[in-house]
Amino acid sequence: MTMELLSANHAAALAATLAARANRTARGFGSGVYPITPQTECIELLCNQEIAKGHVVRVESEHSAMGVCMGFALAGARTFTASSSNGLAYMNENVFAAGFYRLPIVMMAVNRTLGPPWNIWVDHGDTLSLRDAGWIQFYCEDNQEVADTILAAYRLAEDKRVLLPAMVCQDAFILSHTMMMTDLPEQAVVDAFLPPLDLPHRVTGRPITVGGLDSPHETEAHRAQQERAMGAVFAAYGEVQVEFERAFGRKLADPIVGYRADDADVLIVSMGTIAATVRKVVDEARSKGIRAGSLRVRLFRPFPEAALRKALAGKKRIAVIDRNLSPGMGGIVWGEMRGLADAGSIIQDYIAGIGGGDVRQQHVQWILDDLLARSSAGAPKFVEVG
Amino acid sequence: MEARALEGLVQTKADRAEPILRCGNTNCGGCGMSIGLNLLSHAIASRPVQMVIPACCGIVTAGSYPYSAYGAPVVAATFASAAAFATGLAHAARLNGERTRVICWAGDGGTYDIGMATLSAAAERNEDILYICYDNEIYGNTGGQRSSATPLGAATSTTPLGKDVEKKDVVGIMAAHRIPYAATLSMAHLDDAMRKLRYAVDATGFRFLHMLSPCPTGWKSEPADGIELVRLAVRSGLYAIYEVFEGHRYQINVEPEMNEAALERYFAEQGRFRKGQIDMTRLRASVARQWSELRGRVAV
Numbered sequence: 010m011t012m013e014l015l016s017a018n019h020a021a022a023l024a025a026t027l028a029a030r031a032n033r034t035a036r037g038f039g040s041g042v043y044p045i046t047p048q049t050e051c052i053e054l055l056c057n058q059e060i061a062k063g064h065v066v067r068v069e070s071e072h073s074a075m076g077v078c079m080g081f082a083l084a085g086a087r088t089f090t091a092s093s094s095n096g097l098a099y100m101n102e103n104v105f106a107a108g109f110y111r112l113p114i115v116m117m118a119v120n121r122t123l124g125p126p127w128n129i130w131v132d133h134g135d136t137l138s139l140r141d142a143g144w145i146q147f148y149c150e151d152n153q154e155v156a157d158t159i160l161a162a163y164r165l166a167e168d169k170r171v172l173l174p175a176m177v178c179q180d181a182f183i184l185s186h187t188m189m190m191t192d193l194p195e196q197a198v199v200d201a202f203l204p205p206l207d208l209p210h211r212v213t214g215r216p217i218t219v220g221g222l223d224s225p226h227e228t229e230a231h232r233a234q235q236e237r238a239m240g241a242v243f244a245a246y247g248e249v250q251v252e253f254e255r256a257f258g259r260k261l262a263d264p265i266v267g268y269r270a271d272d273a274d275v276l277i278v279s280m281g282t283i284a285a286t287v288r289k290v291v292d293e294a295r296s297k298g299i300r301a302g303s304l305r306v307r308l309f310r311p312f313p314e315a316a317l318r319k320a321l322a323g324k325k326r327i328a329v330i331d332r333n334l335s336p337g338m339g340g341i342v343w344g345e346m347r348g349l350a351d352a353g354s355i356i357q358d359y360i361a362g363i364g365g366g367d368v369r370q371q372h373v374q375w376i377l378d379d380l381l382a383r384s385s386a387g388a389p390k391f392v393e394v395g
Numbered sequence: 396m397e398a399r400a401l402e403g404l405v406q407t408k409a410d411r412a413e414p415i416l417r418c419g420n421t422n423c424g425g426c427g428m429s430i431g432l433n434l435l436s437h438a439i440a441s442r443p444v445q446m447v448i449p450a451c452c453g454i455v456t457a458g459s460y461p462y463s464a465y466g467a468p469v470v471a472a473t474f475a476s477a478a479a480f481a482t483g484l485a486h487a488a489r490l491n492g493e494r495t496r497v498i499c500w501a502g503d504g505g506t507y508d509i510g511m512a513t514l515s516a517a518a519e520r521n522e523d524i525l526y527i528c529y530d531n532e533i534y535g536n537t538g539g540q541r542s543s544a545t546p547l548g549a550a551t552s553t554t555p556l557g558k559d560v561e562k563k564d565v566v567g568i569m570a571a572h573r574i575p576y577a578a579t580l581s582m583a584h585l586d587d588a589m590r591k592l593r594y595a596v597d598a599t600g601f602r603f604l605h606m607l608s609p610c611p612t613g614w615k616s617e618p619a620d621g622i623e624l625v626r627l628a629v630r631s632g633l634y635a636i637y638e639v640f641e642g643h644r645y646q647i648n649v650e651p652e653m654n655e656a657a658l659e660r661y662f663a664e665q666g667r668f669r670k671g672q673i674d675m676t677r678l679r680a681s682v683a684r685q686w687s688e689l690r691g692r693v694a695v
Contacts, residue, residue, distance in 0.1 A: 037490040039483055064486045068479065069516035076476035076513065080447075080483020083470055086490070088483075106473050212470060212484065214443055214495075218454075218463035220471040227460050 015191040017152040017184035018047070018091075021117040021177070022054035024159040025089040027199040028115070029060045035205030036085035038063035041077025043070055045096035046129050047185045048119040052091055071096040075103035075114075082112035083219060085211035087163065090114070093181065094121035094135045101139070107174045108143020108235070110220055113166035113206065114174040115159060116144075120281065120332075121181040122364045130365015131181035133280060134333040137309070137341045143235050145175040145242060146310040148280040152189040154262060155179045157253070160199060161261050164249050167206050170241040180282045181365065194257050202256040239311040246308070264308035265316050269295060273302025275380065276321065279330040280306050280342060283361070283368050287330070290373040301377060306342060318349045327356040328380045330368070331389070334360055339389035347386075355380070358389035366393055410437050413466050415446075420456040420464035425618025427608030427625070428453055428502075428529045430582050435498070435527065436466070438592035443495045445488075447481045449510060450474040451502030452535045475509040477501050478517035481524045489523065496596060499526040503544035504534050507563050518572040518601045525595050525602045528565065531610035539613040547678060548662075550670035551613070557671025561681055566605050566639070573642030575600040581636050582606065583626035587648050591638060607634050615666025624664060631658035632682045635689055645692040653682075 015023070029038035038060055042052035056065050066077045071092050078088040092100055097118060107114050118136045122128040136146060145166065149155045155177060162175035179185060194202075212219060223231060246264065253261040268288045270276060275294075277287045284305035294301035304320055306313070321327060327350055331340020338344050343358035350356045359376045362368040372392055379390070415436035416422075422429045432453075446465065448454045449472045457463045457471070472480040477499040485497040506514060506528040517524060533551055534540040541551040541558050544565070548557045569577045576598055580588045588606075595602040607628060609621035616624060628634035629649055636649035658679075662668045 036487060039486055039490070041479065041483070062490050064490060066482055066486065066520070068482075069512055072475060073479040073513050073516060076473065076479025077483045079472075079476075080470075080480040080485075081487050082483070083480070084445075084484050084487030084491075086483070086487045102473050103476060106476075212445055212468050214468060216463060216466050216468055218457045218460075218465055218469040218471055221454060221457045221463065221469070222459040224459050 012190050012192050014188045015152060016050060016186055016188050017155045017179050018050040018119070018186070019054050020152045020156040020191045020193070021091065021159055021179070022051045022058070023193055024156040025055060025115070025117070026058045026060060027194065027196060028160060028163045028203055029063050029087060029089065030196055031200045031203040032087040032206055033062040035207065038088070039078070039081030039086045040065045040089050041068045041074035042066070042090055043068055043074045043092070043096065045071070045093050047121060047181045048091045048093040048096070048117070051117055055089070071100035072103055075100050075107060078114050079103065079107055079110060079112055082114050082208070083110065083212045085206065085208045087206050088112070088114045089116070091117040091119070093119040094123055097135045097139060098123060104139050104144065105142045111172045111210065111235070111238070112174055113163070113172055113208070115162045115166060116174065116176050117155070117159060118176050118178045119181050119185045120178050128364045129181065131183055132332045132363050132365065133178070136176060136178045137333050139176070140310055140341070143173060144310060145173050146178060147176070147308055148178045148306065149184065150282055150284055150305065152184055152187070152191045155184060156191055156193060157261055160202065161249050161253055163203055164252065165242065165246055168245045169209065171238050171245050173238050173242070178281070183282045192259070198256055202252060242311045243313070262307055264313040265320060266305040266307055267320060268303040270302035270304050270320060272300060274300045274324065275326045275377070276302050276304055276324045277328045277330065277373065277377065278304045278306060278342065278346065280309070281332065283330055283332060286368055286370055287373050289370055290377060294377060299381070312345060314349065317346060321350045323351065325354055326380050326383070327354060328359055328376050329356065330359050330361050330376065332362040334363060343389065355383050355386045357383060357386045359392050360389055361392040407437070409440070415439065415466050416456070417464050417466050419458060419462070421458060422452065422456045423612050423618070425609065425611040425621050426452070427531060427582060427606070427610065427621050430621065431527070431529045431606050431608055434582065434588055434592055438589060438596050442596065443493070445470070445484055445495050445497050447472050447477045447484065447497065447499045449477040449501050449505040451505050453500050453502060453529065455536050474505055475513055477505055477510055478513045478522070478524065478526060482517055482520070482522045485523045497524050499524060501526070501528055502535065503528060503530040503532060503542045507543045507565050515572065518569060518574050518603065521574065521600045523599050525604070527604045527606065529606050529608040531608045531613060532562065533610055533613040535610055535613055547681070548671055548673035549667045551667070555670065557668070557673070566603070569603040570639040570642045572601070574603060575641060576602040576638065578604055578638035579634065579636050580604055580606040581625050581629050581634065581649065583622045583629060584636060584649055587636060613667065616664055620664060624661060627657045627661040630654045631661055632686055633658065633661060635685060637689060645689065647689065647693055651686070
């Protein structure tokens with residue numbers, strides 16, 4: 010293992026390269042890539058890697074990037090691409106198609122605000138808008154987690170009980186362009202961790218039509234299979250965690266990551282890098298006798314409902330920090346979680362860090378103070394503009 | 396003609412036993428695309444192929460899961476993505492040392508319109524794909540709306556009085572990518588069509604074939620008249636039959652008679668041209684311009 014100073018974009022590209030090379034004994038590797046800020050450095054580095062039995066196609070749009078990946082994947086190759094923001098929006102149709110074809114494509118998504126008006130900084134609205142696309146979604150907190158999750162995502166996505174594409178998300182600039190010491194494994198270790206991809210429905214010479222017409226009954230049956238595969242992710246991920254630790258000697262984070270959460274009365278829920286700031290506020294609150302805790306949602310699809318319900322049990326006050334907005338609904342994480350808290354608990358939504366606004370300790374402290382002062386939950390609150 | 400048919404120019408016993416388009420397909424009677432698939436089937440013979448078909452009548456005809464009317468492996472691609480899917484399949488085949496030929500079979504909507512950027516990019520990269528556009532000059536499976544392949548004067552459900560602009564020169568566009576091979580196919584000129592299909596199936600790099608494909612439903616024409624309509628289009632000079640190597644070496648394969656009677660009959664036989672007034676002066680000028688440009692390119 011070698012420690013390197015890497016941005017999360019480069020860590021992602023190198024992790025994908027390791028996974029790509031690991032499939033050289035099977036059907037190889039393919040990728041369609043297209044640049045978009047702040048993801049571009051990832052595909053640039055990928056284009057500069059030597060990958061035995063691999064090919065990276067420099068396409069003309071995100072829509073085609075995913076189209077090329079689907080062609081490779083349907084032929085049984087391992088695949089990778091990366092995108093962000095409006096690129097993901099442009100790719101949208103083919104993101105859904107990859108989910109419906111049940112292709113274990115891994116995509117690194119740098120979370121960036123959707124435009125117009127144009128803003129290249131982080132929020133989670135781009136990938137959250139793809140939550141119904143039939144992709145596994147991970148939201149990472151640091152560069153190491155990005156690299157590790159990409160390697161783990163291949164093993165999980167290619168598991169025959171699962172066979173779903175996986176999106177590994179990271180915060181624009183805060184991770185994508187920030188260098189951290191990152192531990193990347195040796196190729197031989199990755200080779201041992203990632204079995205060769207064997208896609209059961211790959212296109213061969215058999216005269217079948219993949220992705221053709223479906224009757225209503227068959228469509229429902231296929232959707233039910235998708236739902237079952239999502240349900241299989243939890244057990245499969247647990248096994249991947251064990252195998253990951255055995256192979257690489259470090260832990261792979263859980264679907265939800267608690268910090269001083271077990272005995273907390275007050276819980277602050279977040280996704281991505283905000284959790285690091287929340288932990289600081291939790292420590293300060295604890296020093297003042299407030300039993301606060303942090304909960305980071307790392308796996309958003311499949312939605313870890315059972316784990317969240319357990320984590321929320323007994324919590325009287327819960328703040329959900331949403332770095333996204335579903336206009337007319339509020340924050341998406343809050344929207345999906347609010348039914349999981351105990352009856353009578355206050356679960357309040359805070360929209361923060363939209364468009365890449367800093368979420369500093371004072372913001373989280375303000376959220377905690379607001380939450381503690383409440384007698385009931387209200388409409389989602391915008392932390393900067395009220 | 397009888398002897399010629401028995402020689403198996405288009406259908407041999409093997410073609411009939413294992414055609415690419417099998418019985419049970421849902422194509423309308425007289426669909427030019429069915430004839431095109433029979434020609435393709437014969438040209439492919441026993442070669443391994445994988446087909447990519449985007450949204451178009453060509454994928455609807457396969458029927459509903461788990462059945463398929465295709466006698467070859469088919470990927471039903473998203474509408475704009477045929478050339479992108481095919482890119483991945485073709486590279487994967489090459490990486491694995493397989494001789495599989497990847498063939499896109501797309502309508503004019505997926506080619507001239509929504510798939511144009513994807514198609515152009517794959518051609519620019521010179522991907523190892525055979526891309527065949529069966530051009531029925533209309534959005535067929537949505538019930539007949541205009542595309543940028545719809546000809547001047549044709550009525551569609553979205554141009555009820557006839558289209559007021561000319562169709563796009565898609566072969567010219569593809570040739571401008573300097574791809575190894577681009578050609579037009581006439582299903583009324585089988586020797587020429589079969590020669591081109593065979594050449595294109597076996598060539599490498601990006602190959603583009605364009606086939607005028609009668610659509611009795613959309614053209615409001617007799618199903619039995621499809622081949623004759625294509626013959627009229629060729630004789631009148633409306634549909635030029637030529638091929639382009641490497642984007643610059645042009646060859647005219649069928650000399651048109653520039654037959655005025657053929658031109659008039661072509662329009663008279665199709666209900667789609669009866670709704671509006673066709674400006675025959677403008678049309679003749681357009682045909683003349685097409686040929687003078689084409690002959691200019693041949694001369695170079």
